[in-house]
Amino acid sequence: MKKVAFITGGGGYIGSEVALTLAKSGVAVAVCDINEETVSKTVARITAEGYTAKGYVADVTEPESINNAIKNAAEHLGRLDIMVHVAGGSARIAGPNAKFYHLVDQEDYVIDKVLKVNLYGAIYASRAAARIMIKQGDGGRIINFSSAVGLNGLKGCVDYAAAKGGVMSMTKALAKELGEYKITVNSVAPGIVCRPEENVSHERMYETNLLGEKCTAEDIANLVEFLVSAKARFITGQTYVCDGGRTLSMKGTD
Numbered sequence: 361m362k363k364v365a366f367i368t369g370g371g372g373y374i375g376s377e378v379a380l381t382l383a384k385s386g387v388a389v390a391v392c393d394i395n396e397e398t399v400s401k402t403v404a405r406i407t408a409e410g411y412t413a414k415g416y417v418a419d420v421t422e423p424e425s426i427n428n429a430i431k432n433a434a435e436h437l438g439r440l441d442i443m444v445h446v447a448g449g450s451a452r453i454a455g456p457n458a459k460f461y462h463l464v465d466q467e468d469y470v471i472d473k474v475l476k477v478n479l480y481g482a483i484y485a486s487r488a489a490a491r492i493m494i495k496q497g498d499g500g501r502i503i504n505f506s507s508a509v510g511l512n513g514l515k516g517c518v519d520y521a522a523a524k525g526g527v528m529s530m531t532k533a534l535a536k537e538l539g540e541y542k543i544t545v546n547s548v549a550p551g552i553v554c555r556p557e558e559n560v561s562h563e564r565m566y567e568t569n570l571l572g573e574k575c576t577a578e579d580i581a582n583l584v585e586f587l588v589s590a591k592a593r594f595i596t597g598q599t600y601v602c603d604g605g606r607t608l609s610m611k612g613t614d
C-alpha cells in the first residue's frame with residue numbers, strides 16, 4: 361500500500377508543489393486548503409500526471425474542520441503516514457486591506473488571523489495527525505512550516521515572527537512527546553521563495569542570499585521530500601532553513 365500524506369495549504373504556491381513532489385515520489389496525497397478552487401486545481405494537476413490525489417476543503421483554524429478532514433483523508437486513502445502543514449502567511453493572509461504595520465499600529469484582526477493560521481493551525485493539524493499515527497502504531501512524519509522571519513524577526517511582521525518562532529518551539533516539544541511512537545516532527549523555514557510574477561519587485565532581496573539565485577517552490581518541496589523519506593528516519597525536533605544562506609546576512613568584503 362502507498363504511503364499517505366495530508367498537506368494543508370495544498371492549494372497555495374509552495375503547498376501545491378509539495379503535494380506534486382510527494383505524489384511523484386510514490387505517496388498518495390490528500391490536498392487540503394480553505395480555498396475549494398485551488399484544491400481542485402492542485403488535485404487536477406497531480407492526477408493529470410497519473411499520480412494519486414484527493415481534495416479536502418478545511419479551515420486549519422477550526423479544530424473540528426481540520427480534525428474531520430484529516431480523519432476523512434485517512435479513511436478514504438487507507439492510512440496516514442505524513443502530515444505537512446504548509447498553510448500560512450504574513451499579514452496579507454488576513455485579507456486585502458491588511459497591512460504590514462509595526463506592532464503599535466497593527467490591528468487585532470490581523471494579529472489574530474496570522475497567529476491562528478500559522479501557529480494554531482500547526483498545533484491543530486499536528487494533533488489530529490498524531491492521534492491517527494499513534495493508533496496505527498507504525499510511526500509517521502510531521503512537518504510544520506516556519507520561516508526565516510521566525511528565526512530573525514522582521515519589521516512589520518511581529519505577529520508572523522511570533523507564530524513562526526512558535527512553530528520552531530512546538531517542533532521541539534512535540535518531537536519529545538512523539539518520539540516513543542517513532543513519529544518524527546520537524547519544521548521547514550524558507551527564506552524568500554520566488555513566484556514567477558515577483559521577479560522584478562523583489563530582485564534586490566534575491567541578491568542578498570549567498571548564492572545570488574532565486575529560491576523556487578521546488579527547492580522547498582525537495583527539502584520536504586527528504587524529511588519525510590526513509591533517509592531522514594533519524595532526524596527529529598529540528599528546523600531546516602532553506603534560504604540560500606540569506607539569514608547569515610554578514611557577507612564581508614570581497
Ligand SMILES: NC(=O)c1ccc[n+]([C@@H]2O[C@H](COP(=O)([O-])OP(=O)(O)OC[C@H]3O[C@@H](n4cnc5c(N)ncnc54)[C@H](O)[C@@H]3O)[C@@H](O)[C@H]2O)c1
Nearest residue numbers: 369371372373374394419420447448449505507550552553
Ligand atoms: N513564499 C515565501 O516566500 C515564504 C517564505 C517563508 C515562509 N513561507 C511559508 O510557506 C507557507 C506557504 O507559503 P506560500 O507562499 O505558498 O503561500 P500561499 O498564500 O500561496 O499559500 C498559502 C495557502 O494557505 C491557505 N490557507 C490560508 N488560510 C487557511 C486556513 N485557515 N485553512 C486552510 N488553508 C488556509 C491559502 O488558501 C493558500 O492556498 C506559509 O506557511 C508561509 O508562511 C513562505
